[in-house]
Amino acid sequence: MPQTPKRRIKSLYLNIAFLVTGAAILLFLFNAPKETTAKLPNDPDHSRFQNMKKKEAEKFCTECHSPEGGYPLPEGHPPKYRCLFCHKRN
């Protein structure tokens, strides 16, 4: 069925809206702040975790990162169930 001029204009507007929305989303993502959460340090204390499964590795974190371990998490630390989701490995 050939398009009537009216319909053609409507779909032109829809296409423009689509493009503008896409551009806005891209711009938004592009301007997101840099990831600032500290990475897993690359030192002897942490090197054995680099190649472990994340879930395995996370069992060991609290050996040191707890009040008893000597290197507790800072006060106001966010919920900490999956350390390596936030503290990325290098």
Ligand code: HEC
């Ligand atoms: C053997 C003890 C030990 C274990 C186990 C350990 N850490 Fe650490 N971690 C430390 C020490 C000591 C520091 C502070 C000195 C430093 O920055 O290396 C630290 C620092 C950190 C920091 C801060 C880095 C920074 O740039 O400030 C993060 C994040 C961290 N550890 C995450 C983890 C995670 C996640 C695990 C488990 C996969 C883990 N650690 C297991 C001893 C340990």
Ligand code: HEC
């Ligand atoms: C939901 C995200 C998230 C999870 C999960 C998480 N952390 Fe953190 N952690 C942070 C943020 C945010 C900070 C403070 C900002 C920063 O890293 O500099 C922080 C800070 C730290 C610090 C101090 C870093 C410094 O530079 O002083 C250590 C050590 C740490 N976390 C270890 C852990 C361990 C061990 C676990 C798992 C038991 C864990 N974190 C789970 C987000 C997270």
